[in-house]
Amino acid sequence: MKHLEQQLRALRSSGRKALVPYFVAGLTPDWIQHVEAAVLAGADAVEIGVPFSDPMIDGVVIQEGVLRSLEAGTTLDSVCKDLSSLSTHVPLVAMTYYNIFFHYGLERAAGKIAASGLSGAIVPDLTIEESSDWRVACDAHDLANVFIVAPSSTPDRVALLAPASEGFCYASARMAVTGRAADEGDAKRVVGEVRAISDVPVYVGIGIGTPEQAREASMVSDGVIVGTALVQLILDGGDVHAIEDFIGSFRRAIDIAPVSA
């Protein structure tokens, strides 16, 4: 079992729901301090978004964040260099599109991010059918490759994805790109389908924009991923204190959620 999954299983065993914020790496010069603020305020793991020019599954807010980061000159190498100044005890998971790793060289990319302290990766446009080369590279560097299960995933696909997902399984709460949503989505059903097949921790993302939504999603899962609302806060000029307040409000909301079965 990959190290990331051991950590996240231990977290679950401790009775704590995972709070996983997503940051666009390089969005501001002090983005590393933003990550540290989030950890201080109660994040259990952090998704490090490496910007790609064509973010197919991201909504307008993250698109804007990615564009700004690219304009500032962010690259995979610069992200890894920045991470060397990050001091944190929580696991870090890369989130980016496949071309970034493919172009860098799969083996070289896996080695690079592992050496920079990342222990997992989410590649939303890499289907399980095309993933074998990347997973070999991940295995060589103890990187956990996280798969996403969608509301549209058929039972035979859940049966492929859930056992293959390492670290945690990303349950997409709705059929939408990243962004805010009004409804609670399909989180409960999707998580249930994964749990019927695998005991890997299951985290809910896509459309978790408020502490209340996070609380509800955490009640049916092992953790929540918060991206767009946080990126919006930073795009609007939010500083480390604003980020601490933001993450703190999510922390409190999911900590008062009753422990689910």
Added chain:
Amino acid sequence: MSESSFMSSPDARGHFGEFGGRFVPEALMPACLELESAFRDAWADAAFQHEYRTVLKEFGGRPTPVTPLPRLSERLGLELYAKREDLAHTGSHKINNVVGQTLLTKRMGKTRVIAETGAGQHGVATATAAARFGLECTVYMGEVDTKRQVLNVFRMELLGATVVPVTSGSRTLKDAVNEAMREWVSCVNDTHYCLGSVMGPHPFPWMVRELQSIIGIEASAQLHDMGVGTPDLVVACVGGGSNAAGVFAGFANTSARLVGVEAAGGSAVGMGSPGVLHGMKSLLIQDEFGQIEEAHSISAGLDYPGIGPEHAFLATSGRAEYQAIGDDEVLGALKVLSELEGIIPALETAHAVAWIMKEAGGAIPKGSKVLLNLSGRGDKDVAQVREILRAEG
């Protein structure tokens, strides 16, 4: 791979050699699998084939003729023929694809189509087929392109479609594809994404090539009926590559040289490297970090930083060759074809004409029989051409 198997089916996961495949969010995988299954089933169904061909005949204006080009032939010392896709309904080959995909949409029980468009040709064709078959239609078009192609926006609206200007990224075709993909995620249950070229995730590159192969199949038979036989060269312009794939499909297993002509500022074969974008692995124009770069061309239809994966395979395997033509060579070719043959070609098509003119007696030996795929008519471009010629004085 033996020559006889070129342009047959991709492998079970949609690969043409190392290219193709499926690189999409999991949310879209079930739809891609459903579409593949539906197309396989339909394409093997004689009733579907009959309906597709009947609609293309009665509504689409097929078969389009093959026209000898005697005056240009004489000037260049070649024996030139043009497959007249400019005479198909809506003025280009795009109708072949959209008729097939809208019939398939109905067969799958979906009620709405979405599409991306660059110059507007595929958007107009999709809006046309959607109107004909009573489907709701939304077209995503880069904001820059909506301004460059105001009349095509109006045409789509006349046909009852909604045109959504895309303001993300470079606001051109590649961003329109991203936006259509994003939209498809949220409405995949009742909506088919009518992709306009031989690109995207499997089955699109294969399906669109099959739906466009009618060009090459017709042209091959027509040249034989005319006593010309197999041409020495088949030449077509390439953006994503659907018209080229369609005409090449009729000649892939003959001795004909296959030549795709890209815009110099969007030459994915000439300037690109392997990468993954828009659901496929192919040759892409990208920077040293794997960020996709913008293509630049006088013709919006060739303004795409990639190429269909089967073309990437045909290029790397050597079965087809891909050449680039700069903006400055295009207008001259457009004028020559207009003045000598009475045909105003689309700016996209003019790239293929320009390459033939440039290489006649060079890369194309004198006396060669050359089939030009005349993929579209130039009406949509005349205002732009007029402006450029005026500016040049």
